[in-house]
Amino acid sequence: xxxxxxxxxxxxxxxxxxxxxxxxxxxxxxxxxxxxxxxxxxxxxxxxxxxxxxxxxxxxxxxxxxxxxxxxxxxxxxxxxxxxxxxxxxxxxxxxxxxxxxxxxxxxxxxxxxxxxxxxxxxxxxxxxxxxxxxxxxxxxxxxxxxxxxxxxxxxxxxxxxxxxxxxxxxxxxxxxxxxxxxxxxxxxxxxxxxxxxxxxxxxxxxxxxxxxxxxxxxxxxxxxxxxxxxxxxxxxxxxxxxxxxxxxxxxxxxxxxxxxxxxxxxxxxxxxxxxxxxxxxxxxxxxxxxxxxxxxxxxxxxxxxxxxxxxxxxxxxxxxxxxxxxxxxxxxxxxxxxxxxxxxxxxxxxxxxxxxxxxxxxxxxxxxxxxxxxxxxxxxxxxxxxxxxxxxxxxxxxxxxxxxxxxxxxxxxxxxxxxxxxxxxxxxxxxxxxxxxxxxxxxxxxxxxxxxxxxxxxxxxxxxxxxxxxxxxxxxxxxxxxxxxxxxxxxxxxxxxxxxxxxxxxxxxxxxxxxxxxxxxxx
Numbered sequence: 001x002x003x004x005x006x007x008x009x010x011x012x013x014x015x016x017x018x019x020x021x022x023x024x025x026x027x028x029x030x031x032x033x034x035x036x037x038x039x040x041x042x043x044x045x046x047x048x049x050x051x052x053x054x055x056x057x058x059x060x061x062x063x064x065x066x067x068x069x070x071x072x073x074x075x076x077x078x079x080x081x082x083x084x085x086x087x088x089x090x091x092x093x094x095x096x097x098x099x100x101x102x103x104x105x106x107x108x109x110x111x112x113x114x115x116x117x118x119x120x121x122x123x124x125x126x127x128x129x130x131x132x133x134x135x136x137x138x139x140x141x142x143x144x145x146x147x148x149x150x151x152x153x154x155x156x157x158x159x160x161x162x163x164x165x166x167x168x169x170x171x172x173x174x175x176x177x178x179x180x181x182x183x184x185x186x187x188x189x190x191x192x193x194x195x196x197x198x199x200x201x202x203x204x205x206x207x208x209x210x211x212x213x214x215x216x217x218x219x220x221x222x223x224x225x226x227x228x229x230x231x232x233x234x235x236x237x238x239x240x241x242x243x244x245x246x247x248x249x250x251x252x253x254x255x256x257x258x259x260x261x262x263x264x265x266x267x268x269x270x271x272x273x274x275x276x277x278x279x280x281x282x283x284x285x286x287x288x289x290x291x292x293x294x295x296x297x298x299x300x301x302x303x304x305x306x307x308x309x310x311x312x313x314x315x316x317x318x319x320x321x322x323x324x325x326x327x328x329x330x331x332x333x334x335x336x337x338x339x340x341x342x343x344x345x346x347x348x349x350x351x352x353x354x355x356x357x358x359x360x361x362x363x364x365x366x367x368x369x370x371x372x373x374x375x376x377x378x379x380x381x382x383x384x385x386x387x388x389x390x391x392x393x394x395x396x397x398x399x400x401x402x403x404x405x406x407x408x409x410x411x412x413x414x415x416x417x418x419x420x421x422x423x424x425x426x427x428x429x430x431x432x433x434x435x436x437x438x439x440x441x442x443x444x445x446x447x448x449x450x451x452x453x454x455x456x457x458x459x460x461x462x463x464x465x466x467x468x469x470x471x472x473x474x475x476x477x478x479x480x481x482x483x484x485x486x487x488x489x490x491x492x493x494x495x496x497x498x499x500x501x502x503x504x505x506x507x508x509x510x511x512x513x514x515x516x517x518x519x520x521x522x523x524x
Contacts, residue, residue, distance in 0.1 A: 031172055033283050035179035040279060042186045043195075044346050050131055051192055052272030056259045057124060058141040061117070072102050072241055073156065078382045079237055080160040089220045092157065094229040096221055098237070099153045101228075107149030114142040124263055133193060140196045144203055151207035154214040157221070170209050178202035240385065250391025254398045254421055258414050265406045273351040274411070276342055277358075281365060284330050288369065312377070313439045314506070317449075319373045321503035324453035325494055327369030332461035333486045334362045336468045337479055344476045353411070360415040366457070367422050370450065371430060378434045387433040394425040460493045 044052065076099050083091035118135060122128060131137070155167050181198045185191060215221055228234065263271045335358060342352050353361075378384060398421035405413025431446040467489060468482045498504050 032175055035176060039179045039183050042183050046186045046190050049269045049272040052275050053268035054131060056271045056275035057263050058138050077156050084160045093220055094227050096157055097225055098228050103149045103153045107146050111146045124260055125268055144200045147204050151211040154211040157214050157218060167210050171206055174202045174206040250394045254394055254418060261402060261406055261414055266411055270411060276351060288326055316377050318503050318506045322507060323370060323373045327366055328457035329490050331362050331366040332464055332490055336465055336482050336486060341479045344479055357412045360412055360419060364415060364419050371426060374430050374434050381438045383433055383437050386437050387429050390425055390429045394421050397421040397424055460490055464489045
């Protein structure tokens with residue numbers, strides 16, 4: 001009975017913290033969506049398309065440089081789960097000391113590598129835009145990236161204790177301040193450099209604030225800051241970092257080089273147009289990541305106990321169903337509303353892609369979204385060692401196919417390269433590893449569920465698209481009308497098809513519990 005009470009208490013803590021994270025993330029996301037949209041709108045109308053392209057290009061260059069992080073964050077977070085669950089303060093402090101040393105080295109390397117790239121910036125730009133101080137602008141982006149490694153690591157201990165909502169609250173406060181000041185700067189001075197400086201200051205301030213909060217919550221972190229984990233633990237971390245570094249390689253090369261290739265082979269204006277689609281997708285991704293991110297630390301906390309494998313698999317099935325519903329809806333909504341929204345928003349037809357490009361883009365979004373749940377469980381259970389060579393194959397396929405297709409097809413060739421590499425590698429290797437070494441179940445169950453869910457999205461989404469095709473009135477009125485049609489038709493049909501399934505019933509039960517908890521908190 002005492003063991004049962006401990007497990008029940010831990011389950012209640014996981015549920016409570018997941019709920020708090022979800023609520024904080026929802027509020028933060030709504031605030032960020034509104035302000036970032038206003039800021040981006042001002043940016044588009046005040047500055048030229050070339051500035052949009054530079055913004056997307058330099059962001060991608062530095063994301064590629066972040067490959068130096070080598071997956072340290074993911075590996076360290078996994079190794080924090082056990083000492084946090086056991087409340088071993090010394091082990092936690094040792095891990096955080098190692099985390100600080102590793103991230104300081106990473107920050108130094110990124111800074112040096114970033115400076116070394118300065119003479120070669122023109123290679124990434126097909127037609128260099130007439131923007132004054134382009135090199136200085138790049139250095140500001142570099143400074144922002146380097147500073148993120150100096151204090152940002154302390155967020156890990158808060159996240160590991162399933163209190164991610166604290167970091168989210170700080171992020172919301174300083175991001176709101178950032179957007180408001182940036183909007184004023186764009187309207188008053190149209191100074192892009194001042195715009196970037198505000199972003200850097202707010203980013204650094206956020207990380208420092210979170211770091212100080214972590215020190216106040218866990219004061220033992222300040223004790224013996226030179227003590228590191230035992231050699232055996234460090235060897236285990238090194239092994240997992242080695243595996244995660246390969247996964248990091250695949251993620252960065254496949255998902256963050258599109259703008260580089262597009263800038264080099266298509267042009268900087270195309271990068272600016274593409275970045276608008278990416279921003280809208282990122283907005284939705286942030287919301288969806290908030291839903292699934294609320295469960296990540298809980299999964300890791302649950303997964304360290306081998307007796308909970310059946311429970312973990314049940315949670316996985318439920319979240320995979322939730323992923324299908326949410327990502328399926330988002331995919332169809334994107335396909336229907338992307339171009340009408342971009343045109344109504346910017347008023348510039350040269351920032352609108354053709355429908356074949358949009359179709360491949362949203363298919364990539366759907367495939368990546370459906371992978372997310374499996375990847376979350378794989379990482380939370382520390383299984384990334386088993387598919388460590390998968391990213392190498394993924395990168396080889398992606399780069400080879402993308403370079404060939406971009407020369408023949410242009411922008412759509414880049415997107416097809418991403419899709420082909422994902423379907424020939426990640427699509428089957430990631431679930432194979434998770435099912436074999438995590439759930440101890442045959443992987444055919446996953447492929448059956450994926451085929452069923454994808455067929456549903458295709459049929460229900462196709463019908464929704466057909467209905468929306470009858471409404472073409474232009475402007476934001478068309479966007480809102482089609483969004484309403486998507487919400488009603490798509491979700492009604494999905495509900496009709498799946499409301500009797502155990503996954504839907506489990507989701508409904510959990511939603512009911514969370515709603516009851518929310519009402520009780522308001523009354524309290």
